[in-house]
Amino acid sequence: MSEDVVADDRREASSAWLAERIQEPSATGISATVARLVRSGDLAPLTRLPTVRALATRLGVSPATVSTAWTALRKQRVVDGGGRRGIWVREGLSVPRPARYENISHLWPGRTLNLSRAVPDPALLPDIGTALAHVSDDPELHSYEVVAISEPLREAAAATWPFPTENWLAVNGGYEGIQLLLATSVVHGDHVAVEDPATPRLLDIIDQLGARVIPVATDAAGPVPASLAAAMRRQPAAFVYEPRSSSRLAATLTPERRDELATILSTGNPLIVEDDGLGELSDAPYHGLAGLLPHSTVLVRTYSKSHSPDLRLAVMGGGAAPLERARIYRQFGAGWTSRIVQNALAWMLLDPGCQEQVRTARRVYAERRQCLVRLLEERGVPVANESGLAVWVPVLNEREALLVLASHGIAVAGAAESWTRQGPAAVRVATGQPIPNVETVADALALASTAT
Numbered sequence: 001m002s003e004d005v006v007a008d009d010r011r012e013a014s015s016a017w018l019a020e021r022i023q024e025p026s027a028t029g030i031s032a033t034v035a036r037l038v039r040s041g042d043l044a045p046l047t048r049l050p051t052v053r054a055l056a057t058r059l060g061v062s063p064a065t066v067s068t069a070w071t072a073l074r075k076q077r078v079v080d081g082g083g084r085r086g087i088w089v090r091e092g093l094s095v096p097r098p099a100r101y102e103n104i105s106h107l108w109p110g111r112t113l114n115l116s117r118a119v120p121d122p123a124l125l126p127d128i129g130t131a132l133a134h135v136s137d138d139p140e141l142h143s144y145e146v147v148a149i150s151e152p153l154r155e156a157a158a159a160t161w162p163f164p165t166e167n168w169l170a171v172n173g174g175y176e177g178i179q180l181l182l183a184t185s186v187v188h189g190d191h192v193a194v195e196d197p198a199t200p201r202l203l204d205i206i207d208q209l210g211a212r213v214i215p216v217a218t219d220a221a222g223p224v225p226a227s228l229a230a231a232m233r234r235q236p237a238a239f240v241y242e243p244r245s246s247s248r249l250a251a252t253l254t255p256e257r258r259d260e261l262a263t264i265l266s267t268g269n270p271l272i273v274e275d276d277g278l279g280e281l282s283d284a285p286y287h288g289l290a291g292l293l294p295h296s297t298v299l300v301r302t303y304s305k306s307h308s309p310d311l312r313l314a315v316m317g318g319g320a321a322p323l324e325r326a327r328i329y330r331q332f333g334a335g336w337t338s339r340i341v342q343n344a345l346a347w348m349l350l351d352p353g354c355q356e357q358v359r360t361a362r363r364v365y366a367e368r369r370q371c372l373v374r375l376l377e378e379r380g381v382p383v384a385n386e387s388g389l390a391v392w393v394p395v396l397n398e399r400e401a402l403l404v405l406a407s408h409g410i411a412v413a414g415a416a417e418s419w420t421r422q423g424p425a426a427v428r429v430a431t432g433q434p435i436p437n438v439e440t441v442a443d444a445l446a447l448a449s450t451a452t
Contacts, residue, residue: 013043015050019058030059030069035078038089045091049079075210108411113441115430116413118247118389120281120305124361126354128308131344138343148327149315150339152346157301157315160349162286165317166294169327170337174277174302174314177326179205181298181316182238184325185271186211190237193270195223197248197418202240202275211237215420218246220384222253225260232264238271243288243299245278245387248418248428252284252387262292271322272297280306281362284387295319305389305432306358307348311341365389369431375442381449389432393445398425400451408444 022033037043049055052070056063070087073079081087108114135141140150149157149170157168171177186192188210194202196215206213214236217227223241231239244252253261265272274288279302290297298318303311316323330336348354372391373383385391390413395401398414405412405427415426427448435441 011044011047013047013049015054015058018050018055022059025059025061025065027065027068027072030066031072034069034073035076038078043089045089047089049087049089051086075207111409113410113436115435115441116411118428118430119432120309120361120389121433124357124364125308126348126357128311128344131347131354132340134347135340135343138339141339146331146336150342150346153315153342156346156349157317160280161317162288162299163290163294166320167318167323169316169323170342171314171316172312172334172337173304174275174300175201175205177300177314177316178202178240178273178275180326180330181271181273181322182206182209182211184329185322186237191234193228193231193236193239194420195241195246196420197415197423198240198420199247200417203420213420216241218249218251220249220251221257222251223261225257225264228261229264232268235268236270238273239265240273240275243274243276244284244286245282247277247388247390249392250385250388253287255287258287258289258292262289265289265293269296274299276301278305278388279303280358281365281389282387283362283366290318295321298322303345306361307345311345313337313341313345365432368434372429372431372435372438372442375439376445379442379446381446389430391429391431393427393429393449395425395427395449396452398427401425401427401448404448404451405444410441410444
């Protein structure tokens with residue numbers, strides 16, 4: 001970077017230097033130029049950028065134009081700061097990334113007991129090799145014909161789908177499906193109603209789209225009607241929730257609650273996305289909204305936890321219009337999901353042996369979860385999780401609880417990244433895989449829950 005950029009002992013880009021390099025003095029032009037200068041190394045990490053007013057004066061634009069550019073660059077994780085602190089170039093890679101979801105487990109010591117991710121036990125997954133041996137006779141294999149879903153998978157999914165569906169789409173995992181639905185129904189600045197707490201990855205997707213989250217309070221029976229009614233007054237473009245075995249609170253929508261929510265949602269026309277992330281491993285019934293609001297509801301069912309994470313496969317079924325928008329938008333990238341993995345899953349869904357393996361896994365996961373819940377209750381820590389691959393443990397101070405557990409060589413997930421506004425402190429403990437020395441872990445959790 002040129003020496004005239006440096007104004008003091010800390011690098012600082014002068015307004016004159018930066019203005020000379022901005023050919024298009026719009027918010028988009030300013031943000032694009034700064035991003036390009038960062039990528040090229042002309043603006044080094046930690047370089048302080050001009051104030052909004054100084055750059056606006058040099059460019060002959062309003063301060064709001066520069067402020068909009070800085071906001072866009074912050075969302076892209078190119079710059080940081082704001083207000084009296086000023087704006088500076090971030091350290092590290094300046095690319096959009098899921099900041100809440102980012103996993104730092106690769107930085108932990110090798111002997112850390114990682115209970116931060118609610119993942120399945122490989123020993124409980126069906127044999128994918130046998131399934132793959134049954135897919136080679138598909139006449140459509142090797143075709144470049146773009147299909148929303150293979151016929152074998154459509155038929156197999158329909159056999160267990162909880163409602164008649166207008167349209168189908170197979171995608172590379174549940175979050176790709178949710179991202180496609182939101183990207184084609186939500187525009188920058190729109191509101192999206194989300195059950196609170198939500199999955200960090202969902203909140204990252206909404207942030208990346210430039211939409212604004214409206215939190216909807218949740219209890220054991222699902223989203224709270226009064227909270228959803230308040231959210232609907234802001235005319236959200238979409239409403240995203242988990243209809244059963246929610247990954248944070250294990251909430252499951254009841255028929256009575258479903259009817260109340262459907263009445264509220266019918267006052268507008270938001271896209272309704274039902275995230276069934278546990279899929280066939282859920283031991284809770286589905287009482288979703290598709291039966292009452294079929295044209296605007298899409299159920300996203302993931303098979304990663306029940307059949308194999310390396311299938312990278314989810315099926316979406318529901319309203320014709322939102323799924324068709326997602327299918328068309330997908331042509332920019334993947335286009336379609338491998339028929340090999342689609343048909344392998346189709347075979348597993350219909351095979352009696354695989355069905356029994358999934359039922360066995362569901363039972364074993366419930367036993368593991370109930371074991372930890374029982375041990376915590378014996379130690380005076382009340383836990384209400386009724387399903388799922390993790391337990392949500394209330395604590396007095398989340399940061400201190402995480403530090404106590406880390407001192408015992410145990411890593412868990414904090415609750416803070418799941419709340420869209422400040423909520424009760426908690427940690428999330430994975431129970432899908434066997435927990436070694438589970439009584440010792442329960443002792444540490446009980447101790448951590450009281451840390452202040």
